[in-house]
Amino acid sequence: MAKKENIVLVGAGNLATHLGIALKRSGHQIIQVYSPGGKTARLLAKTLGAESTGEIKKIRKDATLYIIAVKDDAIETVSGELHLKDQVVVHTSGSVKMNVLKKSSKNIGVLYPLQTFSKSQKTDFKNVPLCLESNSEAAAGLLAKVAGSISGHIQAVSSEQRRALHLSAVFACNFSNHMYRIAELILSSEKMSFDLLKPLIMETAEKVQNASPSVMQTGPAARGDLKTIKAHLKLLKHDKKLRSIYQLLSASIIETDKKL
C-alpha cells in the first residue's frame, strides 16, 4: 500500500459520500468534511471518522489533498476561500474548467469520475473510470496515486477531452434514462408494468460491452421499416412532443447508418 494521504472533503453530497467511503477503505485518512452550515458534513464525518465544519474559514490547512465536490456553480467561490500554498486542490466536475481553482493553491487538478451516483445505490469505485487533469507534476503524481488506489481505471485527459466525456455521458446516461422514462409512460398508458422492459434494457446495455453500438443498432429505423415508423407516429399523434422525439431520433438513426 502506497503512502496514505490526509484528505479534506469540501462538500458532503452524493459524490463526496461515495468518494469518502472509497478513499477511507483504501487506507487514506479523511481528516475533515466541510458543508455549508455543517449539518450534512457532520453526518458524513461520523461515517468516515473525520472532523467536520460548517465554516469555510475553519477548513484545516494540513491535508495533502482537498477534494471539492460541490455544485458546479459553487466551485469557484468555495475554492477562492481556501487560501492554500501548494497542497493539491481538485474539483470533481465534468464541465467546469480546472483554472477556476487557481486562486486556491499552486497545485490544482480535476478528478472526474465517469459514473452516475445515487444515495440509494452503492457504487464499486474499482470499476469507475477516473479522468484526471492537473496543472503540475506534483498534482499529477498525487492525483494518479490517490485515484489509482480506489479505481482500476485512471486516465489522464485534457480539458477538451473532459468536456467531450461529459457531453457523451449526457447522451449515454441521462438521455438513455429519459428513453426508459418515456417507455414507462407509454406502457402505463396501456396499464402495463415497466417490469416487462427490464430484461430488454439490460440486454441493450450488455450488448455494447463487447461490441460497438453502431453494430448493435436494431429496430424499425435501422432496417428502414417506414411502415412501422408511420404506425408508431400515428400512435403518438396526441403527444406532439413525443412524436417529434420519435421522428428526430429515427431520422438520426437512418442518417448515421448512411454515413457508415
Next chain:
Amino acid sequence: MAKKENIVLVGAGNLATHLGIALKRSGHQIIQVYSPGGKTARLLAKTLGAESTGEIKKIRKDATLYIIAVKDDAIETVSGELHLKDQVVVHTSGSVKMNVLKKSSKNIGVLYPLQTFSKSQKTDFKNVPLCLESNSEAAAGLLAKVAGSISGHIQAVSSEQRRALHLSAVFACNFSNHMYRIAELILSSEKMSFDLLKPLIMETAEKVQNASPSVMQTGPAARGDLKTIKAHLKLLKHDKKLRSIYQLLSASIIETDKKL
C-alpha cells in the same frame, strides 16, 4: 414436463434460430424449417435435427404449432400459403395485426418476445418476457403451454397493448442504443475510447431494475443547470442535428419533471 409439441418454423433468421434452439431444449420437436429458397433453413434445420424446405407448398401439415418468424411485410403473404385447418399459427411481430393470419387456420395468435436478438449473442429465453395474443381458447392454451416451457415470463396482451409494448421497446432499446452511438461518435472526435462509458451504461441500466427511471433521472437538464446545457450546445454548434437532439431531449426532461 408437459406434452411436447411438433413445431414448424416458418423463417430461419435470428429470432427463428433463437426460438428453435430454446424450443428444442425444452423438449419440443422442430419437425421442419422453411426459408425462401431453403438455404438458411437447411443450416438451422441441421442444428435442430429437423427437415427443411425452400418451397412453401412443401410445408408439412402435421405439426400442432406453426411459428412464422419472417419480416413483417412477408407475414401475411406467407401465412396465406399455409392452408391449415385448426393447427395453431402464430407470428412473432410486435407491430403486425394478428388478423393478417386469418386465412391460414382457424386458430391463430401472436408470440411476441420482448427482447433484442443478435446472431453473435446467446439469449437466455428464461428471462425473456413472451407476450401472447390469440383468437381462441385452443390457441391460447397451446401458446401458453409452449411459451411457458421456454420462459418464466409469459403475459397475455391485447393488440393495443402489444403495439404500445413495441413502441416502448423502440424507445428503451433502439433509441437508447442510438444514444450510445452518439456518445461513441463524440468520444472518437476527441480520440477517446468508448470503453470509458461502459461502466456508466451498465449502471444506468441496472439502476432502473429496482426503481422507476423517473426517480433515477440525473444530469444537467434534470437539475435545471442551464449553464452546462448552454456549454454543451456550444460544443455541438457544428453539428446541427446532434444539437437539435440535445435540445429536444433536454427540454423533454425538464417538461417531464414538471408534470410529476
